[in-house]
Amino acid sequence: MRLDANNRLLVAQGLRRIREGRMQPGVRALFDAAGRDPSRASGFDLGFALGPRINAAGRLADMTVGIECLLADDAQRAAELAASLDAINRERRGIESEMREQALELLAALPQQAADRASICLYSPQWHEGVVGIVAGRLKELHHRPTFVFAPAADGQLRGSGRSIAGFHLRDAIDLVSKREPGLLLRFGGHAAAAGCTLAGDGFERFADAFERVAAELLSSEQLSRRIEVDGELPTQWFDAEVAELLQSQVWGQGFAPPLFASRVEVLQQGQLGSAHLRARVRVLDGSAAGSTRELIAWNRSSFLPQQAHVAWRLDANTWQGRLQLRMLLEAVEDVE
Incomplete structure (x- = not known):
């Protein structure tokens, strides 16, 4: 979600209250579990310390654990739930690290290297569907290509999660794939920067080829070259x-x-x-x-x-x-x- 003026005010006020000690027991317990000091709370803490622990439950277990922790009124119960979320997040990190290494190996083994492609699509039957979005994001950052990563899902289907680069609306792109390849996508949704979809068990190669054609058609060579705007030297x-x-x-x-x-x-x-x-x-x-x-x-x-x-x-x-x-x-x- 874009951090507009209204959202920025809400986040700033929330952080101020946390720094003053005015927070739910569950929020305090999550700071403790992450080893972060709430009196120095920052946006980094929310995005990279508390957020991943809350989200990990939905990725690997039951998302209600995170909700229950945030709503807990009892400090002891909040600490137990935060410890559980921390353990789940450690497991998530291990799975992510293994999947990322395997993804890089698969990518290196492709006949066409990432630099010569307009997109990246990868699948392994050993991967966890709850972590595919994170791995897609890592690969997108590394290679500056719209990326989809797939894993097995229920009923023999494949579930994929994608991340995009600037100027390439991911949801619109897979909508175009669905129109050009009727019946390929069982479900899909998302927005400009991220999207998800479900395929039949034998649909990966067909999707990868169709998505590559769409990306090659819509993306220019300039868009496929990473451009970074900096603020200059720090004195x-x-x-x-x-x-x-x-x-x-x-x-x-x-x-x-x-x-x-x-x-x-x-x-x-x-x-x-x-x-x-x-x-x-x-x-x-x-x-x-x-x-x-x-x-x-x-x-x-x-x-x-x-x-x-x-x-x-x-x-x-x-x-x-x-x-x-x-x-x-x-x-x-x-x-x-």
Whole structure:
């Protein structure tokens, strides 16, 4: 949902109340389960800490667990439900990580590489239907292609979830597929950025071919090239805790993105962070910050960075064991030629 002026006011007021301690026991329990401090609540907490735990129940188990947690009046019961949601979310992360690796292997094995296609469609009989949307989103971000991922569903059918790029209305695209291939889609729905559909058990190849034809017809080569608008360099005197915390305290979202900065960096060292992320130490090579070294975090990236790169990043302040750490959060990278 687009973060318009009205929505932004509602989110801002909700965050203010949470920071003041005025929240349901279930919300407090979810903050505790996520290891986040409600007195410093931010939009990041809602979108990337609480949200995934609530949604995980609907993906893998029963969505009423999340609803019951949010509505709980008893702190002990709320803590039990939040712990259950946290466990389900850990399971979801494990499934997602495995599916993502398998998806990358399937994609690499296709006769036509992703860069030469207008879309991506993947299916495996081992995948979980509750996680296909997340994996589709990861692949879309990685390859900048409209992406559908399918998994087995009830009654021998296939359930798919798709994510799209700017300028390609996904729901309209699969509506066009349904008109050109009568009987192929049993059900479908969605909006511009995301959609879902159900196919018969033998319908995947037919859908993948039809969707590729529609994408190739509607998308130009310019649209298939990732373009990132940045806000320029962040002056070195503004790379500090005060600015980072000011940015974190604001309400950002779709249609109201946080500032995105650009730098040319040299990678001094890098390594895996957990099972699916990357941490690097970089030296900034240009602008007023030239010569300074910083920590850079790349979420959901397993491949190493080039030795020198242009990076688009967001400023982040992370508190670990009572110590504030300033970091660059990677949004995009381009090799320096």
